[in-house]
Amino acid sequence: MYKISDDSALVTTADFITPPVNDPYVFGQIAAANSLSDIYAMGGRPLTCLNLVCFPPDKLEADVLNQIVAGALQKITEAGAVLAGGHTVEDDEPKFGLSVTGLVHPDKYWANSGARIGDLLILTKPVGSGVLFNANLKNWVSEKAMAECIETICDLNDRVVTVAQNFTVHGATDVTGFGLAGHGYEVAKASNVCLEIEVNKIPMMSEALEMYKKGMNTGVNAFNQDLVAGKHRFVIELPEWHREIVFDPQTSGGLLLSVPEEQAQDFCRELIQVGYPNTSIIGRVTPKQEPYYLVFT
Numbered sequence: 001m002y003k004i005s006d007d008s009a010l011v012t013t014a015d016f017i018t019p020p021v022n023d024p025y026v027f028g029q030i031a032a033a034n035s036l037s038d039i040y041a042m043g044g045r046p047l048t049c050l051n052l053v054c055f056p057p058d059k060l061e062a063d064v065l066n067q068i069v070a071g072a073l074q075k076i077t078e079a080g081a082v083l084a085g086g087h088t089v090e091d092d093e094p095k096f097g098l099s100v101t102g103l104v105h106p107d108k109y110w111a112n113s114g115a116r117i118g119d120l121l122i123l124t125k126p127v128g129s130g131v132l133f134n135a136n137l138k139n140w141v142s143e144k145a146m147a148e149c150i151e152t153i154c155d156l157n158d159r160v161v162t163v164a165q166n167f168t169v170h171g172a173t174d175v176t177g178f179g180l181a182g183h184g185y186e187v188a189k190a191s192n193v194c195l196e197i198e199v200n201k202i203p204m205m206s207e208a209l210e211m212y213k214k215g216m217n218t219g220v221n222a223f224n225q226d227l228v229a230g231k232h233r234f235v236i237e238l239p240e241w242h243r244e245i246v247f248d249p250q251t252s253g254g255l256l257l258s259v260p261e262e263q264a265q266d267f268c269r270e271l272i273q274v275g276y277p278n279t280s281i282i283g284r285v286t287p288k289q290e291p292y293y294l295v296f297t
Contacts, residue, residue, distance in 0.1 A: 001042070001109050009106045013038035016052045016097025020133045020251055021150065024064045028071025028096060029154045034176065034252035035098035036079050040157040041174035041255055042111075043164065044104035046079050051086025054095035068096050079156055113190035114171035115258035119285040121195060122268055124160055125254025126278045127180055127245060128208025129153055130218045135211040145207040152205065152278075153252040159274040160255050167267045168260050175253035179224045181246040181294060183256060185231060188293035191258075196295045197246075197283035199236055204245060212241040220249040232294035246296065254278075258285055 002010040015035045019027045032049075039046045051072065055065050065088075076083050081100070132149045135141050141149075157174065171191055173183045180202065188195045224247040234243060254276070259267055264281050271279040289295060 001104065001106065003106050007105055009104050009109060010101060011039055011042045011044045011104050011109070012099070012101045014052065014097065014099040016095050017251060018093060018095050024067035025071035026150060026154070028068040029075050030150070030252055031096045032072035032075035032098055033154055033156055035100055036075065037157050037174045037176070037252055039100050039102035040161050041172055042102070042104060043108050043161055043169065043172065044102035045161065046081035046100050046102045048084045048101050049076050049081050050084060050099040051088070052097045052099060053086060053088040054091035054093070055088055056092055056094065057090060060094065064094070068094070072096065072098065075154070075156065079158055110169050110172035112171055112173045112187045115187050115191035115193050115195070115285045116170045117193055117285050117287055118261055119170055119258040120261050120264035120281050121197065121283040121285065122257040122259060122264060122271070122279060123175070123180070123203060123254055123282050124157065124257070124271055124276045124279045125152055126203035126205045127175065127248050127250055127253065128205035129251050129253070130220060130249040131208055131211045131216055131244070132205060134218050135216045140211060140214065140216065141207055145205070149205050155275070157255050159276070160271060163267070163270045163274055166270070167263050169257050170260070171258035173256050175250050175256055177220065177249045178227060179247045179249050180256070181232060182224045182227045185228045185293050187256065187258065192288060194286045194288045194293055194295060195283055196286050196297055199238065199246070199296050201280055201282045202245065203278035203280045208248070209242065209245055212244045217244065218249055221247045224249065228294060231292060232296065233292050234296045236297050
C-alpha cells in the first residue's frame with residue numbers, strides 16, 4: 001500500500017497463469033478475474049491494468065491472442081477499470097495475466113496479518129477448481145459441473161468489497177494457488193493465531209470431492225501440503241482423498257475473511273444476496289496451538 005493522501009492509497013499487484021481451458025476468450029476472462037482478485041483481497045478497487053502476455057506465434061494464430069485479450073477486457077470493463085497497455089514476449093506456451101493498480105482507503109486496507117482471536121472465518125466461493133480442471137482432461141467431469149466451475153471462477157470478487165463497507169474486516173486473503181490450507185496458513189502465521197476450520201462447512205464445487213475419491217489429483221497438491229507440513233493437523237478423521245480438498249489449488253478463488261463474530265451471520269447473508277450463493281462461515285480464529293497454525297475439525 002502506498003498512501004497518497006489521508007483518504008487514498010494505491011495498491012498494486014501482478015499475476016499470470018497458463019490456460020486452464022481451451023477457449024481463448026474464457027481463458028482471458030479467467031486470467032483477468034484471477035489478477036483483479038488480488039486488489040479486492042486488499043479491500044481495494046482496480047483502476048488501471050496492463051496485459052502480461054507470453055505467446056508462441058509459431059504455434060498459435062494471432063486471433064487466439066486477440067480473443068484472450070478480448071475476454072480479459074470484458075472483465076476489466078466489468079470491474080470499472082481500464083486497460084492501459086501491456087507487454088508481450090514470445091514463449092513456448094501461452095500465459096496471460098495482468099498487472100493491476102487499485103485504490104483503497106488507508107484505514108480500510110485489508111492485510112492478511114489482521115485476524116483476531118474470536119473472529120469467524122468467511123469463505124465466499126467454493127473450492128475444487130484444481131482437481132476439476134485436471135479431471136476434465138480425462139473427461140471425468142460432467143458438462144454441468146465444469147460449466148458451474150468456470151462460471152464461479154469467472155465471477156469477480158468486487159461485490160465482496162461493496163458489501164464489506166457495512167461491516168468490519170480484520171484480515172483477508174484470496175484463495176488461489178496455495179489452496180485453502182496454504183493461504184489460511186499465511187493468514188494465521190502473519191497474525192500469530194490459529195485458524196480452526198470445519199471441513200464439513202467448506203463449500204466445494206460439484207463433483208470435486210468425487211474426483212479425489214476416484215484417484216484424481218493435481219501436480220500442486222503435494223507442494224501445498226509441504227508448505228504447511230508440521231504446521232497443521234486434522235482432528236476430524238477423514239480418508240486421505242477427502243483431505244486433499246483443502247490443498248486443492250484454486251484459480252480465481254474466493255476471499256477468506258476474518259470478521260467479528262457478531263457481524264459474521266449478517267455479512268454472510270448479504271454476500272449470498274449479492275450473488276455469492278456458496279458463501280459460508282467455515283471456522284474461527286483461536287490462540288495459536290503450538291506448533292500448529294491450522295486445525296481442521
